[in-house]
Amino acid sequence: MRVLLVEDDQLIGNGIVAGLRKHGIAVHHVTTAQDAEASHREDTFHALVLDLGLPDRDGMDLLASIRVFEPQLPVLILTARDAIDHKLKGLHAGADDYMIKPFDLRELAARLHALVRRTQGRAAQVIMAGPLRLEPESGLAWFNEASVTLSRREIDLLAHLASTDGRWVSANLLNERLYGLNEDGSSNALNVHIHNIRRKLGATAIETARGLGYRLGWRPTP
Template sequence: MRILIVEDDAELARQMKSQLLEAGYAVDHADNGEDGHFLGDTEPYDAIILDLGLPVMDGTSILKRWRNQGHTVPVLILTARDSWNDKVEGLDAGADDYLTKPFVMEELLARVRALIRRAAGQSSPTLDCGPVTLDTRGGRVYVDGTAVKLTAQEFKLLSYMMHHEGKVISRTELTEHIYDQDFDRDSNTIEVFVNRVRKKLGVPVLHTERGLGYRLEWAGKG
């Protein structure tokens, strides 16, 4: 899952990026409104953390532009402005959630997880596909209750597939959502990761749709 942080406070952005990376996300960062708007307009993200008081272009203007352009990515506004009218303005501009500074990092992570789940039509923090369980809070994967050890990239791939169970996901889409902007992306490695995850899970949940991509679904259901 891929996150964009638009925040001009360098230290706060560093802390958020570090925590999000540790939680298993791919993370991009923009330190001004113009760059943030461009990234949100041209790159596919699973959620965006957006400050309001930004140089060049303010967060509310960015958000309104994204929504007018048809972008439906979940947006969490993060700002020191805590008056009720600021919150109303942000939510009416198209924000999905609002968090004021200072904040506890665990709450930010929880809100991001919730935004991504809701956008994917998921309500529970624990995702299940047959015998496979993915705990979004702890970043753990289990098969029939037994923990399965995955690498960071393998976990990102499985997490994205679990959030989109039953849908055919192309290699390009997977590449765009498990790597950040600066990573040397190679969609050919996706097949390698898929095969590794299949082997480690040991159950038929990851299926290849020839010429289209991959689909996560429990083969034993029905």
């Protein structure tokens, strides 16, 4: 299991990383909402552990933005905000669990394992298009039945193109989908993602037409 930890206190974060590792959980630790969004878009995680008191943005706002793109990701809020109103607000905003600091690392590990088991029991979305099989939520992909490693943004790009039913999508719309309205995604970055996808899946994976944009090279199977 791989977890994204968003905790601005470096000492607490280091303790969580070391403690969860003993329970078979790998942790990628970031200290800001900006780094959390970047990590989430570039990589695949089985769960998110989220502190609410972040230095650059409130954790509730971060939760809302992540839920737009990945509604099934298990999220556990880990915070010193112990009022019942805070807990209810977090759960209503999309968190799956809520723990108060201080906490026991054994309980945190147990809750994360339970959340991931619960998620894996749900029916996963599967995109089938030509030789490509993609599970956007888990980040898993297969090409000609062989497993292939794709970054978070490569997965999002392919999933979005598959959802357009063969229609052309402009570079501006793709950048907005990949980077959102509050992050600057250059056309060069989009070109890099497309180049990497073609390198992994073949030159016909994504089609390009001047003045129209991009589309998936294979039509998705209903």
